[in-house]
Amino acid sequence: MKTLFQIGETKVIGEIATILKTRDPSVIAGIGDDAAVIRFGKKSLLFTTDALLEGIHFDWRFTTPNLLGRKILSVNLSDIAAMGGRPRWAVISLALPGRTPLRVLREFYRGLESQARAFGVQVVGGDTDHSAKGWKITLALLGESRRAVYRRGARAGDRLWVTGTLGDAALGLALLKKREIRTFSEKKFTKAHLDPIPRVNEGKALAEGNLATGLIDVSDGLLLDLERLLTASGVGARLDGDAVPWSPGFFEGCLSLRLDPLLLSLTGGEDYELLFTAPKHRTREIQRVFSRLKTRVTCLGEIMSRRGLEISGGGKKVLKFARKGYLHF
Amino acid sequence: MKTLFQIGETKVIGEIATILKTRDPSVIAGIGDDAAVIRFGKKSLLFTTDALLEGIHFDWRFTTPNLLGRKILSVNLSDIAAMGGRPRWAVISLALPGRTPLRVLREFYRGLESQARAFGVQVVGGDTDHSAKGWKITLALLGESRRAVYRRGARAGDRLWVTGTLGDAALGLALLKKREIRTFSEKKFTKAHLDPIPRVNEGKALAEGNLATGLIDVSDGLLLDLERLLTASGVGARLDGDAVPWSPGFFEGCLSLRLDPLLLSLTGGEDYELLFTAPKHRTREIQRVFSRLKTRVTCLGEIMSRRGLEISGGGKKVLKFARKGYLHF
Numbered sequence: 001m002k003t004l005f006q007i008g009e010t011k012v013i014g015e016i017a018t019i020l021k022t023r024d025p026s027v028i029a030g031i032g033d034d035a036a037v038i039r040f041g042k043k044s045l046l047f048t049t050d051a052l053l054e055g056i057h058f059d060w061r062f063t064t065p066n067l068l069g070r071k072i073l074s075v076n077l078s079d080i081a082a083m084g085g086r087p088r089w090a091v092i093s094l095a096l097p098g099r100t101p102l103r104v105l106r107e108f109y110r111g112l113e114s115q116a117r118a119f120g121v122q123v124v125g126g127d128t129d130h131s132a133k134g135w136k137i138t139l140a141l142l143g144e145s146r147r148a149v150y151r152r153g154a155r156a157g158d159r160l161w162v163t164g165t166l167g168d169a170a171l172g173l174a175l176l177k178k179r180e181i182r183t184f185s186e187k188k189f190t191k192a193h194l195d196p197i198p199r200v201n202e203g204k205a206l207a208e209g210n211l212a213t214g215l216i217d218v219s220d221g222l223l224l225d226l227e228r229l230l231t232a233s234g235v236g237a238r239l240d241g242d243a244v245p246w247s248p249g250f251f252e253g254c255l256s257l258r259l260d261p262l263l264l265s266l267t268g269g270e271d272y273e274l275l276f277t278a279p280k281h282r283t284r285e286i287q288r289v290f291s292r293l294k295t296r297v298t299c300l301g302e303i304m305s306r307r308g309l310e311i312s313g314g315g316k317k318v319l320k321f322a323r324k325g326y327l328h329f
Numbered sequence: 330m331k332t333l334f335q336i337g338e339t340k341v342i343g344e345i346a347t348i349l350k351t352r353d354p355s356v357i358a359g360i361g362d363d364a365a366v367i368r369f370g371k372k373s374l375l376f377t378t379d380a381l382l383e384g385i386h387f388d389w390r391f392t393t394p395n396l397l398g399r400k401i402l403s404v405n406l407s408d409i410a411a412m413g414g415r416p417r418w419a420v421i422s423l424a425l426p427g428r429t430p431l432r433v434l435r436e437f438y439r440g441l442e443s444q445a446r447a448f449g450v451q452v453v454g455g456d457t458d459h460s461a462k463g464w465k466i467t468l469a470l471l472g473e474s475r476r477a478v479y480r481r482g483a484r485a486g487d488r489l490w491v492t493g494t495l496g497d498a499a500l501g502l503a504l505l506k507k508r509e510i511r512t513f514s515e516k517k518f519t520k521a522h523l524d525p526i527p528r529v530n531e532g533k534a535l536a537e538g539n540l541a542t543g544l545i546d547v548s549d550g551l552l553l554d555l556e557r558l559l560t561a562s563g564v565g566a567r568l569d570g571d572a573v574p575w576s577p578g579f580f581e582g583c584l585s586l587r588l589d590p591l592l593l594s595l596t597g598g599e600d601y602e603l604l605f606t607a608p609k610h611r612t613r614e615i616q617r618v619f620s621r622l623k624t625r626v627t628c629l630g631e632i633m634s635r636r637g638l639e640i641s642g643g644g645k646k647v648l649k650f651a652r653k654g655y656l657h658f
Binding site: 001002003005007009013016019020023035043045048049051055088089091093095098101102103106110112113123125126127129130132134140144 | 333378424
């Protein structure tokens with residue numbers, strides 16, 4: 001019998017979804033999107049969970065308890081944003097060594113509370129356990145929505161869009177691992193990794209304006225999350241590698257670490273940007289909405305009826321990548 | 330600055346509750362009860378989370394993936410039962426070594442699904458991560474309720490009741506740690522530890538019949554959870570140690586391991602029974618309801634206006650215990 005490593009994350013999730021069959025008619029969407037969608041009264045509930053584990057997702061040499069408190073909420077907020085929802089209530093489960101000073105625990109919860117306040121979330125409960133083997137943080141977040149946007153809605157002819165810039169968090173992590181951070185632009189990249197800004201307002205604007213046909217967050221790398229959106233929608237895409245949005249200083253930062261900037265921005269994880277599709281005739285409206293939100297938005301290419309992904313860039317017709325993003329197994 | 334071990338769980342939770350202040354008027358009850366209560370439309374949502382960690386809460390020498398899948402839901406179901414609610418939807422976060430065989434993961438999810446089906450719960454999403462350091466399982470459960478029952482409602486003169494029997498799970502764990510399990514009654518005790526039955530139907534009946542004034546589940550030991558109920562209600566109690574309900578064979582099992590049966594049944598953890606208070610004139614009705622549910626229910630004593638806990642038993646007036654139950658720090 002094969003192990004989870006040998007099978008890979010995509011098939012593992014497929015196996016789980018087969019066992020946990022949806023029987024409840026109140027469940028509009030279960031396993032397989034960024035958050036579950038549940039009909040409850042007149043509105044819909046969005047329900048998601050995400051974890052940060054010491055040694056896997058974070059390293060105490062690079063982060064602080066306060067930033068970690070902010071980030072465990074941010075990664076879950078991004079899932080609600082990816083459904084176009086409004087985040088509301090959270091419960092947190094924290095396992096940490098009993099020898100941890102109270103001051104450290106306080107800093108963690110202050111960070112969590114500051115991000116909760118910024119996004120209108122109330123942390124309503126939790127569970128704290130002793131763990132001899134490092135910190136394990138799990139948060140479950142509830143949101144609400146009048147009109148959720150799913151991965152599965154992309155249609156041939158739609159334009160493919162992404163918010164913000166790509167690769168910053170991956171470059172930030174590489175910078176943290178390599179050396180001391182000195183310049184202003186280096187700090188911007190490490191912040192993208194340590195304290196990402198979830199695109200909650202952008203997701204809500206897309207849902208409320210009925211602008212997006214398909215929507216997902218870029219948490220495991222653009223190519224991998226794009227593939228998930230395309231698979232869910234049963235379509236393909238043409239992606240213009242030259243259009244991939246980079247931060248000022250990103251190119252130079254990559255070169256200084258001998259990293260390929262295109263590879264990093266297409267496959268680096270933890271961007272927490274929104275990737276979405278929209279009909280061509282909504283282009284002006286999208287640009288207007290994002291200009292009002294003061295958030296960069298970039299057209300990356302087009303959705304095609306033929307399955308598969310064509311990537312052009314640097315004058316070449318097709319680029320190939322061995323690794324599309326971050327898989328947990 | 331003191332560590333969490335030095336401060337103790339009760340004060341740690343107090344510190345967390347101070348930081349995570351409730352600002353949202355939709356939150357009827359936040360940190361400090363078995364589950365949070367949230368107003369959403371015409372009904373209330375109940376929201377809780379609980380974790381099982383390898384090496385802290387379970388040991389692979391004693392349990393199986395299937396039983397563990399059942400138990401992570403059961404411990405959360407008990408929290409919803411302790412509010413008198415109806416459990417509905419869950420998300421699960423699982424961290425486990427990538428070298429785990431797929432078969433083991435399947436067994437875990439099949440166990441989870443079987444218990445979900447038995448209690449009308451739908452698992453709608455989750456998160457699976459690689460963890461080099463053992464299994465970490467966190468589940469968040471949503472329930473609904475028309476009339477939640479809180480810890481804080483016990484009043485002087487009320488009778489104090491408990492469902493089922495106490496100490497079985499603690500004896501079961503002691504048996505597992507000591508030797509092979511051979512007799513039928515030994516298996517009953519180990520089952521109480523490995524595969525507890527949450528009192529969901531009993532909690533719903535208490536809420537629907539408006540029978541209980543105060544309600545909590547006994548997960549960390551009767552004395553500790555009783556103290557929590559009394560503190561939340563601002564009252565005291567007289568507890569009749571001779572009335573504490575024991576399973577057939579419990580006394581003999583304790584003696585064979587040289588364990589004090591009264592101590593074990595008052596302070597042993599993981600009973601997942603319901604402890605509740607009710608006015609004296611509801612006694613007949615309570616007995617009728619539990620007889621219909623085929624669940625044992627026992628009157629343990631009385632609520633007093635004077636704070637503190639008086640325990641009588643074995644002819645003595647007052648019994649004292651150094652340790653009231655299971656604290657995580």
